[in-house]
Amino acid sequence: MSDRMTSAALARSASFCLLALAAATGLATSACKGKNGPGSQANGDEQAPPRTTDEASRPERVEIDLFAFGRQLGTVAPCGCTTDPLGGLQYAFGYIEAESEAGQRLILEPGSFLFPDPEGPEGPVDEAAWAQAAERAKLLQSRFSQLDGLVSGLGPTDYAEPEAGAESLATFPLPRVLGNVAPTEGAGAGEGAANPAGVEPLRVISLGHGLEAAVTVVVDPALAEAARGSWAADFPALQAPVEALAGLAPALAKADLQVVVVHGPRDLAETVAREVEGLDVVVMGGVLENADLGRLGSAPVQIGQTWLLQPGDRGQSISHLTFSLSPELPEGELPESWTLQPSATQLTAELERLESKLAKLAEDPAADAAFLARLEADRDALKSQLEDPSIPAEVAGAVITAQTKVSCRLPEDDAAKTALSRYDGWVAQKNAERFAGVKPPEPAPGKPGYVGVEACADCHEEAVALWKTTVHAGAYETLAVANKQYDLSCVGCHVTGFREPGGSEVVENEGLRDVQCEQCHGPGSLHVEDPRTDNIQLEPPRSLCLGCHTQDHSDTFDFEPYLRDVLGEGHGADARAALGEGPTAHALRQAGLEAAGGGCEKSKM
Incomplete structure (x- = not known):
């Protein structure tokens, strides 16, 4: 609670508990409230009703918007292979620009922003992959730094680039904060900690209407220590978050809104919300192990008088609070109480339920x-x-909550869209040059190599004819049309035998493009020379499919339904008959697309 707040503001805080209802209806929606009111669907298909003469002459309400991201982890766009791809800077920024006004917004990201977790599934494995990661970091920093109202945290993966380490902070400058750096050894009472250059303990952001927000970020010391002992040795040593926030309390209390971003687990964020007095908003921006939470985050809830927000990670969903103020309120003042104002999306959902x-x-x-x-x-x-x-004129202050899925159903930001296209072009050019003539190792003596689908067709014409009807047969083309055929994040799952002995590489993959027979049955050169059943893999294990069909890249994957689409006459007809009737991969994907509201246009991917 701010030193600047009067007893009226104390009453405002006490009435915040009325807003918990918003959390029940605001989870994971692709729709948004619209400026100066609860508004309509984000895709613009629904329009607010025309205003009456009295409404048109009424001064517009003042709206202050808070947008919270989770860990970005160097992600600029999603894999487009799922039924509902979430993320994409063009949609995140399109939403922010459509839903807020410059000078009246606060945009938060917790750190671990620039690079992927080196030990995670998207961690770069070689120099070329780190070059791509650095180019993505450049894109992220360039677009985010253009936003007014941005406060960035500092997380361990911001130090992950092996050659640069802490120098990445200067290479990719942002308005960073970190509030729980441990005091330097020998520091006297009241002396501050030695924050990294350019990283402040907290920042104060003007919100317009004479109001200010004070923001800091605290990182879980256990998370930092694990990284310091591995790939982020230069990351600063930290002290306990609650202890650090107690020291920052006087500075935080000078602002009208006090906001803390917790780069750590949910229980730590809840502890901060419970134990640190006066906080208006706490954002949980830590590791999300659960895939659904990683995509959707969790609906806003209230702990005591503090809002707790939990956005998804990698820009897949944004937590959004709007504070709507009556134009009658004097500048620099907040209302005595807040009124919950559900968004049109929330109202529609409740109407459908009734x-x-x-x-x-x-x-x-x-x-x-x-x-x-x-x-x-x-x-x-x-x-x-x-x-x-x-919002009725007599309502002095209203709060609107949203947990917004970032998808192609949101408006697009032209600058981010252009930057993403340039990134794809940069990757295509650089990797075409880097990997020209680079081939995988030759097979060891007596071991098989890859021969390509045409060699399979010499004996298995019916099987290859069936394969040509499957989505596997068009896997490479889906990359080529998006100019991602040389992207190291994608190509390995769209060719056959990637980086296997005698297989394919980023550029050198002629004859092994698409997901061909040998991706499942193994390299077939020995089988071509001497066709026998003991020198080829007849029944691929489920684990082989899971290498590419992960939740992040193939959300509807189910082994037996997917088998129904690749087995049939000339290719496992008996096995297909044994599976019997049931759902197919195509049916599961269509159902997923329908549940997501339809697929995205290719031009918007």
Whole structure:
């Protein structure tokens, strides 16, 4: 709670508990509130109703928006192979620009921003992969640094580039903060910690309307120590977050809004929210082990008087709070109390729930008439609110929450879209040059190499004909049309025998493009020379598929349904018959696309 706040502001904080309802209806929506009101769908298909003459002449409300990202981990765009690809800077920034005004927003990212976790699944494995990672870091820093209201944290993976280490902070400057650096040895009482150059303990951001937010970031010391002992030796030593925040309390309290970003686990974020007095918002921006949480984050909740936000990681979802102020409020003042204002998306979801319940009760002759009448009244009230979603003039302060999925259904930011296209072009050019003439090792004497699908067709014409009807047969083309055919993050799962002895490479893969027979059955040169059943893999194990069909890259993968699409006449007809009727890969993917609201246009991927 701010020193600048009066007793009226204390009442405001106490009434924040009324807002917990928003968390129940704000999870993982692709829609947004719109400026100066709860608004309509982010894709623009729905428009707010026209304003009356009185409404048109009424001064617009002042809106202050808070957007929270999770760990970016050097990610600029998602893999486009899932049914609902989440992430993409063009959509994240399109959403921010559409939903806020410059000078009236606060944008938070917790650190571990520049580079992937070296020990994670996307960790670069060689010099070429680190070159791509550095180019992505350049893109991220360039676009994020253009945002007013940005406060960046500092995380271990920001030090991960093996040649640069801490120098990456100067190469990719951002308005960074870190609030729990351990005091230097021998420091006297009241003396500050030695933060890395350009990294402040906290930052104060003007929010417009005479209001300010004080923001700091604390990192879990255990997370930092693990990185310091491995690939981030220069990362600063840290002290306990709660202890550090106690020391920063006087500086934080000078602002109207006090915000702490916790780069650590959920329980640490909850501890900070409970034990540190006066905080308005805590953002959990730590490691998300669960894939769904990594995508969607978690809906905003309230702990005491503090909002706890948990965005997804890698830019897949954004936590968003809007503080809407009456134009009658004097500058520099906050309202005595806040009113929950559900977004149009939240209202629509609740209306659909009520209408579904009413439809079921209509079929029940024993349904209580009075209960039905109450539900119908609630439904009619929701409809009225949707017809006029504007915030009533008498409401001095309203809060709107959203947990927004970042997808192609959001507006696009042209600058980010152009930057992503340039990045793809840079990767294509650099890797075409770097890997020209580079081939994988030759097979050891007596070991098989890869021969390509045409050699398979000499004896297995029907099997190859069936393969040509599958999505595996077009895997490489999906990269080529997006100019990603030389991208090290993609190519290995779109060719056959990638970097295996006698297999394919980034550029040198002629004859082994697409996911061909040998990707599942193993290299076939010995089998071509001497066709026998004991020198080829007849039944690929499930684990082989899981190398590429991960949750992040193939969200609908299920082994047996996917087998139904690749087995048939001339290629495992008996095995296909044994599987019987049931869902196929195509059916699962179509269902996934429908659940996601339809696929993205290729031009928007």
